[in-house]
Amino acid sequence: MKNRRGVICFKNPPSILGYAAVAGDMEANGPLKGKFDKVFQGDMDGEKSFEKAESKMQLFAAKQALKKAGLSPDEIDIAFAGDLLNQCIGTNYGLRELNIPFAGIYGACSTMAESASERQFRFPLEYGGQRPLTAQWTATAAGAVVLGKQNEGKVNVKAACVGEIIDYQIKDMNNMGAAMAPAAVNTITKFFKSTKTQAEDYDMILTGDLGQVGSAILSQIMDKEGYPLKGKHSDCGLLLFDRQRQDVHSGGSGCGCSAAVLCADVLKRLETGKLKRVLFIATGALMSPTANQQGESIPGVAHLIFLEGNIGHGNCD
């Protein structure tokens, strides 16, 4: 039982009825070009502040996902949502007009799997600071998913694993991938042990967002732990941008990053049968600039969901 803590295999797995992804123009010019429901222009899409622009993106993503699900806001029982702005205002202001019972969540970049915006972790654009190669680029993006009953949609959420807070005492805010990788290892290995599965049992093991540096660390530790990822691993931070062409250093990050990659691309591939069984592990770095300035380390957390296309079949028990 102890090993299964946090692992939930749903007896009646919810299915995905609709989803939507929005992104900024830099993200829309990356490898996922043409796959977003809407591209927001410039840094603020005509809004007066980053905060208002982020609220607008979240609201659009939520409305679009509802539209694609053929549902109106008053047919939704509960909305779970969050972001990385102080006091989650991107979400609170974005969703207030929908009048849906609302449960706010906080998980930094792990938000998408626990249920998307980041400003202060990124230097002001005007600052022009040098960023080390381990740093990641905060994505301007948001994603939303509408859940319904089993098999109503083409993709079921078969299981979930709620992650523990793991702290390897990394203190470098420019190396969050390294801070989050151990949390991903903890969650993935726990899920593997609990479900008696391994990397071969899945078509894709998708983390968000470890970037290049964190992904390499993940692979190394998984090998050591006896659960090699065997070519099944991808990372949302690496899928969103083309690191050769776009100056994003170790890859993308931010809670919009994994949300957008999942909703712009991966869910579509699950619906069409190109992918059947996907583990989506959204990772979050649970510090704040204040904590970092006080010399605190960066704890990580990783939440996992197991997605399966209807065309396929299988069991997580």
Place this chain on the structure above:
Amino acid sequence: MKNRRGVICFKNPPSILGYAAVAGDMEANGPLKGKFDKVFQGDMDGEKSFEKAESKMQLFAAKQALKKAGLSPDEIDIAFAGDLLNQCIGTNYGLRELNIPFAGIYGACSTMAESASERQFRFPLEYGGQRPLTAQWTATAAGAVVLGKQNEGKVNVKAACVGEIIDYQIKDMNNMGAAMAPAAVNTITKFFKSTKTQAEDYDMILTGDLGQVGSAILSQIMDKEGYPLKGKHSDCGLLLFDRQRQDVHSGGSGCGCSAAVLCADVLKRLETGKLKRVLFIATGALMSPTANQQGESIPGVAHLIFLEGNIGHGNCD
């Protein structure tokens, strides 16, 4: 069905196995004197920062609740927790050593009912600013509850209602009670309608934290809506402090306030049969200082839980 959105009557209601409340010395010298599990001294209890002190309070409350439940951290499946610091660091750093699967939540002062710290909403102590009489005093406090199966503990959580984001366009950060009262009205009336109950069916209808001003507004609107509270209403912001003796203006607030009042006093009265049926409605103001400076209004949210002592009986369906 539409009226029931967000209302959940549990078929297998969880029960409360243990709980704990901690507070600062000002709170501990109020009407609930002697009822806290621990009193933290001064503003920071010997810690180097407010943030570290808040993490310490949360960790103590969690450990103490576990101790009183007779459980160790590794017997807990999932922890839900949050606070009001940027990026919820009070919680993240406080709970990291427990190694419990962790789902972060955000609901401002409504956090306790969705699943407790506040710094920037309060002027620096050194500032000595004049506070208007509608302003509330941020409590230095935290509460924690351990849930188990039905009837294992002496108090069952029979039902819940997840609130909607309600915005009456209040923009005065010193009048959050007025901003949150409409959200409380929305949640309480929805619960009453859905369960076909009214104020008389409960021993206490406990909001947190509307303060004096918000409580008066709540009563007025409930009367108008045809659901008078008939002397059953209390407010955690008014129970924590003695407004005659302590300079807290409209009453206490902060997500630690309702958490501490619930865990220091109300749960004990439910356990001993002095109270049987309690509606606990934790209210939150979903703005941030940034949003307020940008001229945004203050949206409110209120989440409700229905608590019933084992000695009593009843049904919410």
